[in-house]
Amino acid sequence: MFFNSSRFIKSLSLLLIALLSVAACSRSSAILNNPSTNARRITDDAGREVFLPAKVDRVISLAPNLTEIVFAVGAGHSLVGDTTYCDYPVEAKNIEKVGDTQHPNLERIIALKPQVVLVSTASQLEVFTEQLRSHNIAVFITDPRDLEGVFRSIEQVGNIVGYVEQANALVSSLRARAMAVDSALKQSPRIRTFYQLSAEPLYTAGHDSFVTDLLRRAGADSVTANVPGAWPKYSAEAALAARPDAIILPTGGSMGEGNGTVAKALASSPAAKSGRVYKINDDHLVRPGPRAVDGLEEMARALHPEAFK
Amino acid sequence: MLEARNLTIKYGHRTAVDNVSLSLEPGVLTAVIGPNGAGKSTLLRSLNGSLIPNSGTILLNDKPLGKLSRRTVAKQITVVAQEAELRFPITVFEYVLGGRFVWANSTTWGWESERDLQVAEGVLEETELHELSGRMMNELSGGERQRAVLARALATEAPILLLDEPTANLDLSHQAALLGLVRERCNSRKSSALIITHDINLAAQFADVILLLRAGQVVKAGTTQQVLVPDLLREVFSVDVLVDAHPISGVPRVTPVH
Amino acid sequence: MTSSQQANQNRVTLRRTIITLLVLVAALVIVVGGAALLGSERLPVSNSLCALTTLGTRQCGLTSDHFDILFQIRLPRILLAAAVGGSLATAGASYQALLRNPLAEPYLLGVSNGAAVGTMLALLFFGSLEWSRPLMAFAGALVATLAVYRLARGRVGATPERLILAGVIVTTFLSSIIVFVTTMMDATRIRSFTFWLLGDLSGANTGLLPVPIAVAVVGAIILTLNARSLNLLMLGERDAFDLGVEVGRVRMAVFLIASLLVGSSVAASGSVGYVGLVVPHLTRLSVGSDNRISIPSATLGGALFVIIADTIARTVIAPRELPVGAITALIGAPLFIYLLKRV
Numbered sequence: 024m025f026f027n028s029s030r031f032i033k034s035l036s037l038l039l040i041a042l043l044s045v046a047a048c049s050r051s052s053a054i055l056n057n058p059s060t061n062a063r064r065i066t067d068d069a070g071r072e073v074f075l076p077a078k079v080d081r082v083i084s085l086a087p088n089l090t091e092i093v094f095a096v097g098a099g100h101s102l103v104g105d106t107t108y109c110d111y112p113v114e115a116k117n118i119e120k121v122g123d124t125q126h127p128n129l130e131r132i133i134a135l136k137p138q139v140v141l142v143s144t145a146s147q148l149e150v151f152t153e154q155l156r157s158h159n160i161a162v163f164i165t166d167p168r169d170l171e172g173v174f175r176s177i178e179q180v181g182n183i184v185g186y187v188e189q190a191n192a193l194v195s196s197l198r199a200r201a202m203a204v205d206s207a208l209k210q211s212p213r214i215r216t217f218y219q220l221s222a223e224p225l226y227t228a229g230h231d232s233f234v235t236d237l238l239r240r241a242g243a244d245s246v247t248a249n250v251p252g253a254w255p256k257y258s259a260e261a262a263l264a265a266r267p268d269a270i271i272l273p274t275g276g277s278m279g280e281g282n283g284t285v286a287k288a289l290a291s292s293p294a295a296k297s298g299r300v301y302k303i304n305d306d307h308l309v310r311p312g313p314r315a316v317d318g319l320e321e322m323a324r325a326l327h328p329e330a331f332k
Numbered sequence: 333m334l335e336a337r338n339l340t341i342k343y344g345h346r347t348a349v350d351n352v353s354l355s356l357e358p359g360v361l362t363a364v365i366g367p368n369g370a371g372k373s374t375l376l377r378s379l380n381g382s383l384i385p386n387s388g389t390i391l392l393n394d395k396p397l398g399k400l401s402r403r404t405v406a407k408q409i410t411v412v413a414q415e416a417e418l419r420f421p422i423t424v425f426e427y428v429l430g431g432r433f434v435w436a437n438s439t440t441w442g443w444e445s446e447r448d449l450q451v452a453e454g455v456l457e458e459t460e461l462h463e464l465s466g467r468m469m470n471e472l473s474g475g476e477r478q479r480a481v482l483a484r485a486l487a488t489e490a491p492i493l494l495l496d497e498p499t500a501n502l503d504l505s506h507q508a509a510l511l512g513l514v515r516e517r518c519n520s521r522k523s524s525a526l527i528i529t530h531d532i533n534l535a536a537q538f539a540d541v542i543l544l545l546r547a548g549q550v551v552k553a554g555t556t557q558q559v560l561v562p563d564l565l566r567e568v569f570s571v572d573v574l575v576d577a578h579p580i581s582g583v584p585r586v587t588p589v590h
Numbered sequence: 591m592t593s594s595q596q597a598n599q600n601r602v603t604l605r606r607t608i609i610t611l612l613v614l615v616a617a618l619v620i621v622v623g624g625a626a627l628l629g630s631e632r633l634p635v636s637n638s639l640c641a642l643t644t645l646g647t648r649q650c651g652l653t654s655d656h657f658d659i660l661f662q663i664r665l666p667r668i669l670l671a672a673a674v675g676g677s678l679a680t681a682g683a684s685y686q687a688l689l690r691n692p693l694a695e696p697y698l699l700g701v702s703n704g705a706a707v708g709t710m711l712a713l714l715f716f717g718s719l720e721w722s723r724p725l726m727a728f729a730g731a732l733v734a735t736l737a738v739y740r741l742a743r744g745r746v747g748a749t750p751e752r753l754i755l756a757g758v759i760v761t762t763f764l765s766s767i768i769v770f771v772t773t774m775m776d777a778t779r780i781r782s783f784t785f786w787l788l789g790d791l792s793g794a795n796t797g798l799l800p801v802p803i804a805v806a807v808v809g810a811i812i813l814t815l816n817a818r819s820l821n822l823l824m825l826g827e828r829d830a831f832d833l834g835v836e837v838g839r840v841r842m843a844v845f846l847i848a849s850l851l852v853g854s855s856v857a858a859s860g861s862v863g864y865v866g867l868v869v870p871h872l873t874r875l876s877v878g879s880d881n882r883i884s885i886p887s888a889t890l891g892g893a894l895f896v897i898i899a900d901t902i903a904r905t906v907i908a909p910r911e912l913p914v915g916a917i918t919a920l921i922g923a924p925l926f927i928y929l930l931k932r933v
Contacts, residue, residue: 224790250910252910256792256911260659263631263659264631264659382831402834405834406832407834416828420879421879422879425601434834441815444601488834
């Protein structure tokens with residue numbers, strides 16, 4: 024018999040062991056490399072330990088809110104890439120685009136040689152973490168669920184790009200504005216509010232949405248605050264039965280002019296009947312960044328005009 | 333009466349039927365014989381309007397076939413061909429009732445009348461399918477299904493019958509019975525029939541006229557004695573034959589000689 | 591009883607058909623009533639029943655909110671569900687008879703996606719004209735149908751296998767167009783993914799509602815009137831031709847009417863799958879393959895199926911909603927597997 028099975032098995036096992044060792048070596052070298060060449064270790068919002076060099080001046084942002092934060096702390100010149108949706112501030116439009124939030128272009132990211140990629144949700148992560156890690160590119164996940172979370176994101180980004188003072192100053196002023204709203208509304212009753220993300224089909228802000236926190240701080244009692252999920256598709260009859268006294272329509276920002284009218288189910292709500300339908304720039308409401316406080320103020324003023332005279 | 337003049341039918345460059353003329357008179361049973369690829373089925377298909385000839389005319393009761401409505405034609409001409417694959421369950425009775433469609437009051441709708449049911453029962457008796465009429469078609473044997481196809485054609489009560497190898501799957505007794513039925517229709521109701529068959533002797537037994545076809549052309553048309561001649565048969569089928577008279581009927585009997 | 595007497599008794603008659611249809615209509619009325627009582631908001635049962643039976647002419651002690659929920663939100667949605675279900679089932683039953691293929695249904699044949707692309711174009715270019723949607727959906731459905739038929743026609747004619755193959759090609763091609771457009775387009779101008787790919791009845795527009803209902807009723811009637819021709823067509827186009835059926839005319843009528851049915855459904859609610867496949871099968875198993883009874887029964891059966899599926903979709907995780915197509919698939923797929931095993 025030519026086929027000597029035991030020799031075959033032996034050589035196959037040797038080959039497998041060899042392959043595994045090479046793989047293990049490269050993995051461990053990747054793990055070893057990071058701590059030695061990267062001086063800092065920061066924990067991100069997903070609980071991951073991210074290793075970064077002492078000085079970071081090449082950053083890519085994969086979400087509009089992160090782009091706004093980077094510019095707001097004064098590190099706009101460190102941004103070497105952002106997404107097609109990143110349009111604020113104006114300078115963000117001139118930054119090289121690496122794709123959109125959901126499908127970033129990996130090759131282009133790698134070609135730009137960033138030191139860190141800022142990511143807004145963990146869902147984008149699985150796709151490309153390993154590849155970026157092998158090119159010594161760190162990925163930092165932010166996941167702010169409320170306004171305090173946004174402040175933390177600003178501090179984290181400031182820390183990463185080395186603009187800590189500016190970041191702290193920004194957070195202080197934003198926090199002050201938020202607290203001003205808070206005290207202005209101390210005497211005001213909460214207003215039953217419906218947040219209409221889109222009319223047809225009817226989508227609203229649920230428990231896990233960042234906007235729900237803003238609504239609460241703006242003195243609104245969001246009728247969908249406890250609905251599971253972030254952006255649930257909502258039942259028309261539940262919306263009708265909720266009888267909101269005010270309706271928030273996010274529109275006019277990057278959403279364009281859509282969502283300018285109240286859903287049919289809400290057409291005879293107290294809100295619609297009394298004209299308490301407020302259009303707010305959607306970029307101020309859905310981007311967990313500095314302008315979220317703008318959104319908070321705009322909603323608070325719309326809902327409680329008497330508190331801001 | 334069905335009359336075809338100078339029919340030519342081509343498939344691309346290939347001529348399947350070449351300048352064929354024939355007429356089907358009331359009471360006359362015509363058999364069409366010839367080797368495979370002689371154009372027999374093509375010819376038959378053109379006679380009921382399913383195939384449009386490249387040139388030539390077909391007249392049904394002196395009117396051009398192309399100008400008549402589908403229903404008018406279907407009331408006059410009926411076809412018995414190889415049965416298509418059945419994909420939905422249907423009983424024999426319902427299958428045969430399908431032949432009554434052409435007598436419905438409207439072109440698409442309607443329910444079967446008493447007369448429809450009677451005719452269906454009648455043809456089921458004639459084709460000896462009465463016992464099986466409650467069964468599903470796909471439970472029947474090949475031969476039984478073939479008889480059902482004939483029954484359905486007979487149910488249309490059309491005076492002109494075109495049959496394409498109707499005895500292919502039938503056993504001896506049913507072969508004779510089927511052709512006997514057709515023969516009887518020709519005799520008693522003055523129907524006309526055109527039968528394509530490979531069984532020359534069966535044709536000889538029942539046909540008044542035989543058409544001998546080869547490569548789309550009519551080699552000879554006439555009575556059985558005129559057509560079933562050894563020289564002609566050898567020329568057309570490329571085989572030597574012995575033609576003698578059937579001991580009982582006297583009809584020409586063809587036997588191949590190897 | 592002789593075999594043929596038995597066959598005679600078992601065949602479909604006018605009487606049997608009328609009785610079957612009356613039973614189905616009664617079931618439909620009951621299900622509509624039941625579905626109207628179910629939803630994310632609890633409505634008082636006897637008041638609601640009173641209002642329903644008086645067809646909304648009397649308040650019956652319901653608050654104006656509850657009255658609005660019943661007659662502005664629930665009932666239009668239920669009626670739309672009936673129209674969509676009835677249309678898709680009728681179209682499916684007709685395709686299956688005409689194409690002699692138990693697998694023929696609007697989605698697999700590319701017709702649903704053709705209608706979806708048509709509706710998309712209407713939304714993009716004629717956004718404000720509501721009438722443009724069902725019209726362009728019909729056009730899209732028809733173009734897809736003809737494309738599939740042309741593709742499938744070999745020398746032997748459009749065999750059922752070639753039809754399914756051609757249908758799958760056209761469907762997947764159009765699916766990718768839908769995905770491409772929804773990715774490129776601004777989310778507020780074009781409906782969401784789930785609307786197109788899984789169906790969504792929440793947009794029941796009371797104004798435009800008569801359209802899908804009228805289309806469903808008229809379409810079902812016309813196709814039922816062609817039932818006897820379709821019965822013969824089920825035996826084969828050649829056989830049907832020989833027996834006097836105007837094959838070309840009936841085929842065109844089925845294609846046109848079915849496109850209309852699918853177009854109006856997709857324009858109103860996106861692509862609701864499995865209805866055109868499962869309901870005609872169940873119907874044929876229950877009442878037989880004679881189209882005179884099975885087509886109108888499929889219409890009513892489809893209406894029942896989608897009403898029930900939509901009621902589940904809007905109550906099971908209330909106040910949130912699922913797309914109705916998810917439920918029809920969840921029910922339809924296992925049901926279809928079971929049906930396949932029986933045959």
